[in-house]
Amino acid sequence: MQVRFVAQPHGSQLGKLFLSELANPQPPTAVTIVSAFVARATIHRLKSRLRELHAAGTKVRLVIGVDMGGTSKEVLQELCSWSPIEVFVFKNKKAGVTFHPKIYVVERHHVADFFVGSNNLTDGGLFKNYEGAVHLSYSLPADAASLTAAKSELSKFLTPDAPVAKLLDKEYLTKLLARSDIPSEAESRQRARTAKVGSPSSAADDAFGFEPTPGALELPPNYQDLVLTANSAKLSEIKKGAKKAAQSGTKKVKKGGIMAAEPLAQIAPVSFYMELNATDGAKPKAGGKSNIPGEQRIPLPAIWSAQDYWGWPDNYTLSINPGANRKRAKKDEDPNKEKVDRIYRNWYPVWELSLVGDATKRVRKAVRMYFYENSSDFRFTAGELKSWGGEPGDIVKITRVDDGTVDFSCELVKKTHPLHAKWATYCKTGEKTDRGFGFD
Template identity: 30%
Template structure:
């Protein structure tokens, strides 16, 4: 059933018990005399698109359509995007939104409008079968009379948000076409439903580094406001130095990987395009870990037993395709070191592109059983989270390096 709130212009919708579920609302409104449909949706799958594809396609033949879709956490599938793209032709467009930093695109907003009226639903339902019909979901439905100033202002506020997310200039939004869809599939940013695993989850197999670099170049790493910091016990720098020292000593004696977290301040050689010598190609996308940091806790990196010799480069040791969870995706990272270099390197375009000088790289070794070995964050300088992690960066590098690191 539908529960009224304040007046007929606002309703609270709940499902699956409701008469007017999100899917019912969309299908009914595609058949009404609206001129525009816009939406911002976190997750889209074939199971949801199949219910609205036909009425959406009929609507799009003579009306304007724009759908903004997120691709975080493998929640949107290749088939869902493919079928949605086909349904909005010829007068519509699908925009893919993705921020390479740890900000998940998570809205669920649906707007129908004409010159004098609008209908808006904002709630929890994605464009999936569960989100449209069978999940326990809740939404607020607004019926707006645009002749009324407050109603017009409300619609303007909603569309300001949609305009911000769909703005192509900030690098987090890209118009979907067949080429972009193929790139996202190859980079495993949108998994294939047809490749479902035996337990029913969509496949998110590791992509090649080349495919990830191609996809990474399409989307920006845009800093947004972070969550407030939760209270936690604090220790003096001297206490932290002693804790890190004891933990590392214990690890070496026991052959384990505790402590679980590594932190390091990023410097010029770790961010952006790096140094470029005239007449040569751009430096490989690498983050440089001091040997003293690696040697302080070799088990954290599976050094040296987890590495193998590179047959093409004498003495070079590699640990390829180490799976790390970063910015909502699992990415392969190559670990490497060799005798004529005085550092230990992580090669990953996704990690390097996300950092700025002074930010902190935080890596956490996770428990066995997950499909990745490390959880990784780039923590922006100037945030409370940065200050909390900086106190653990008690290790210094001999010489002129300004880099600091630590384990905890």
């Protein structure tokens, strides 16, 4: 038997090790995952491969917990749709008892690999968090006795049964979805936000230290499309409701309420790609061109679907330009016309901007990122996009860095550069969006 320790994230990432085992061309005879908490994005990373294995004859089983709000209703719905793959929900209703194990097992005829540690089936647990685990590899038949002993000791988790473990079928799912102690995705994010300690963007917060850490792997494109499509539809619904309410006069609705609403789901992307619109400071028109050179709008679904990535809302501060202090836009404007406050949410993170193909075009600076509530626009301002000749159809790749000195990198690639064609594959045109955008 071989034993190795896994010190995540700087040593190894358990998610990469486990996915590597699943990708082995020799199909396993059985795959068992036991986890107290489960995240929706993470199971989508495994979904395709686990289904392939099951179809090829591998025995696939998941045993999951629902204690402490660590698994959402949407996760249960998704896993229930994986039938006939076995999914068990493990819960003892005795007060003060929590289901908390994390075990990942891949069995083949000649070897059985066990990963046992603190790693939940979440992006944090498998990739980003500080976690400790041990990888035990049993060679067969030499280690058969040791493997049998291990499986016997862990049998309560690996082969669960009643009364504390129940198979997740449609009837049981209906019962679970009706419970208030199992949160929705939105409720889970609210709880996580409330429990958050420390602010990496605040230099004044010196109670804790900082060091850069690796991120998660790229999400499957189909999951990103699913989240963006669902959130885009939800945003359209909110906008229509706000407009209807404002027109009816039943109540005054601020457009800024859109970003206050909770998204249906979230993604954790590696990078964001977006085609530019005009950067020359043209007068605003129906297309939404900015009157500030280098200013660009990021489509709201892109912000709403990846709030942590953009630092929303924790890093943004409120500023109001009172309507009474504003000058009339036109000489003939009615002086008695009600002046509306301009409401902004601002953040000034450090960006490293560069022009692909020109090593002389690189600068590090604070960039204003802001949400303008009055028009529900999310924008950033980088004059270099104009001065370096950025034109409509050129593409920017914005990547969250968080290395302690830079928050984002922003690379501009011109249409004439060979890399443009590759980046363009990420830029899909969404509903009511004249520019392509997307994530990897």
